[in-house]
Amino acid sequence: MSLNTDMPVRVADVTQVTDLVKRFRFERLDGHPMPFFSGGAHVVVSMNDNGLLRRNPYSLMSNPDDNSAYEISVLRVPNSRGGSIFMHKQVKPGDQLIVSQPVNLFAPDHRGRKHILFAGGIGITPFIAMMEQFSRDNIAFELHYAIRSRAHGAYWQQLLDRYGPRRIKIYVDEEKTTIPVAEIADNQPLGTHLYVCGPAGMIDGVLMTALKAGWPKENLHSERFLAPPAGLPFQVFLEKSNIHMTVGEHQSILEAAEAHGCDAPYLCRGGACGQCETAVSSCDGTLEHNDIYLSDEEKASGKKIMICVSRFKGQQLVLQL
Amino acid sequence: MLVQGIKSRPEYKGLSIDPHAKRHLFVLEGEGAAALANQVELKGRDFLAQSEILYLAAGAAPKAYDITLTALSPDIFWQAPTLQPLLFRLRACLEQARMGTRLYIAGTEGFIGQVMQLALEFGIDFNSIHTEHRGSTARRVQCVHCKGITDNVTTSPFACTHCGLPLLVRDHYSRRLGAFQGVNIDAEEPGTAPPPEEMFP
Numbered sequence: 035m036s037l038n039t040d041m042p043v044r045v046a047d048v049t050q051v052t053d054l055v056k057r058f059r060f061e062r063l064d065g066h067p068m069p070f071f072s073g074g075a076h077v078v079v080s081m082n083d084n085g086l087l088r089r090n091p092y093s094l095m096s097n098p099d100d101n102s103a104y105e106i107s108v109l110r111v112p113n114s115r116g117g118s119i120f121m122h123k124q125v126k127p128g129d130q131l132i133v134s135q136p137v138n139l140f141a142p143d144h145r146g147r148k149h150i151l152f153a154g155g156i157g158i159t160p161f162i163a164m165m166e167q168f169s170r171d172n173i174a175f176e177l178h179y180a181i182r183s184r185a186h187g188a189y190w191q192q193l194l195d196r197y198g199p200r201r202i203k204i205y206v207d208e209e210k211t212t213i214p215v216a217e218i219a220d221n222q223p224l225g226t227h228l229y230v231c232g233p234a235g236m237i238d239g240v241l242m243t244a245l246k247a248g249w250p251k252e253n254l255h256s257e258r259f260l261a262p263p264a265g266l267p268f269q270v271f272l273e274k275s276n277i278h279m280t281v282g283e284h285q286s287i288l289e290a291a292e293a294h295g296c297d298a299p300y301l302c303r304g305g306a307c308g309q310c311e312t313a314v315s316s317c318d319g320t321l322e323h324n325d326i327y328l329s330d331e332e333k334a335s336g337k338k339i340m341i342c343v344s345r346f347k348g349q350q351l352v353l354q355l
Numbered sequence: 356m357l358v359q360g361i362k363s364r365p366e367y368k369g370l371s372i373d374p375h376a377k378r379h380l381f382v383l384e385g386e387g388a389a390a391l392a393n394q395v396e397l398k399g400r401d402f403l404a405q406s407e408i409l410y411l412a413a414g415a416a417p418k419a420y421d422i423t424l425t426a427l428s429p430d431i432f433w434q435a436p437t438l439q440p441l442l443f444r445l446r447a448c449l450e451q452a453r454m455g456t457r458l459y460i461a462g463t464e465g466f467i468g469q470v471m472q473l474a475l476e477f478g479i480d481f482n483s484i485h486t487e488h489r490g491s492t493a494r495r496v497q498c499v500h501c502k503g504i505t506d507n508v509t510t511s512p513f514a515c516t517h518c519g520l521p522l523l524v525r526d527h528y529s530r531r532l533g534a535f536q537g538v539n540i541d542a543e544e545p546g547t548a549p550p551p552e553e554m555f556p
Contacts, residue, residue, distance in 0.1 A: 225478025248377040248455025250483030
């Protein structure tokens with residue numbers, strides 16, 4: 035039901051970028067070109083982990099002009115749900131995977147006259163494609179990229195070489211240099227747009243600082259992929275599909291539904307896009323909304339739930355799915 | 356006669372001082388001066404020290420709002436004789452402005468539209484511009500046939516001042532042009548246009 039857009043791909047190349055980051059290059063099995071995408075877009079990669087279906091969103095970081103293949107970079111996250119570990123440990127050149135069509139929920143605002151990008155760690159990936167596009171279109175941009183150490187930071191040297199130190203600024207935790215967000219936000223010409231991608235604390239900090247510096251919210255953009263949080267198992271009844279199911283501790287409602295053969299719509303799988311919005315028929319308990327899509331009023335109404343990240347505590351939840 | 360219920364019809368939500376903005380730029384026409392005066396009554400005078408006012412008296416000249424505005428003692432008060440020098444000065448202001456500057460426009464629709472048109476060139480999102488409609492409801496209308504723009508249209512239909520066709524005024528609005536769209540009302544049977552009706556006093 036997710037627009038039936040999946041593309042079977044072959045892993046053409048796997049590159050160890052740093053000790054925790056690997057880059058994967060995907061080519062289509064049928065030899066056709068990949069669809070063009072725009073900077074900031076992501077794909078959902080489906081993995082078959084010993085019969086368990088894992089689907090994770092990853093930002094496309096290859097050149098948007100290059101339709102011969104897609105590239106993503108994956109940070110290995112220990113103690114996570116296992117998608118990144120699978121990509122790191124299992125996926126080898128020649129393997130087959132499924133990727134979705136590109137979806138862009140973090141596109142640059144082309145009305146802007148200047149674009150400032152703030153990246154933290156692996157949050158650099160959407161900006162790599164975005165900068166290719168800005169550079170091609172002769173659009174003013176600058177990147178402020180915070181990394182833990184020069185050894186662990188991915189791509190900072192390549193970006194410096196490619197765009198020069200005037201546009202690329204690197205800040206290193208280990209060297210006690212931090213992004214002077216307030217100074218940067220304070221002195222930008224009208225029509226500047228700001229983009230931030232990184233850890234949640236960094237995103238909140240940058241957005242708050244910019245708002246305090248008087249920026250209108252329309253010029254602030256962020257992308258956070260929320261991994262579905264773990265929690266106690268609970269029961270859900272899918273009304274239309276007539277499925278009774280248990281959502282496991284490390285599973286989302288969406289994943290449980292997929293495991294039961296219910297093809298629910300989704301795009302980002304991170305609580306941001308709104309595609310998986312599902313109507314609640316009845317709810318004997320409390321909805322735990324973990325998304326950033328629904329408004330506070332919608333969350334309070336208890337009539338809708340984003341099944342990719344949100345959970346439930348109580349006796350029985352009935353969804354119109 | 357009017358075609359209503361069209362989504363592009365602008366909404367003017369009223370001025371409301373943004374407490375986070377570092378600088379406030381007010382572009383006011385005629386009765387629009389009262390919109391700022393109301394904000395001072397509601398929010399106090401603190402923001403005036405960071406405010407610049409560009410004012411065009413237009414039809415409200417006899418009401419001497421310029422004296423009211425000067426008495427607010429903003430950081431900068433500047434009065435324009437006509438619209439063109441006002442837009443020229445506004446352009447210079449916007450070129451210098453930083454992201455902490457908020458733009459507030461109040462006056463007639465035609466005025467708001469033309470100021471907005473310039474602001475959009477600077478990459479400002481229209482949602483972050485505060486607007487308040489004050490004064491006449493006369494419209495600025497583009498003839499979709501000859502592309503000529505007529506200001507201060509108060510009736511529908513009206514005769515295009517450029518090509519003479521009788522035009523029906525629609526709520527269909529172009530932000531890019533800062534004008535409503537006027538469409539020939541008797542294209543099928545020329546000469547059968549209904550008499551003009553006073554709609555936008």
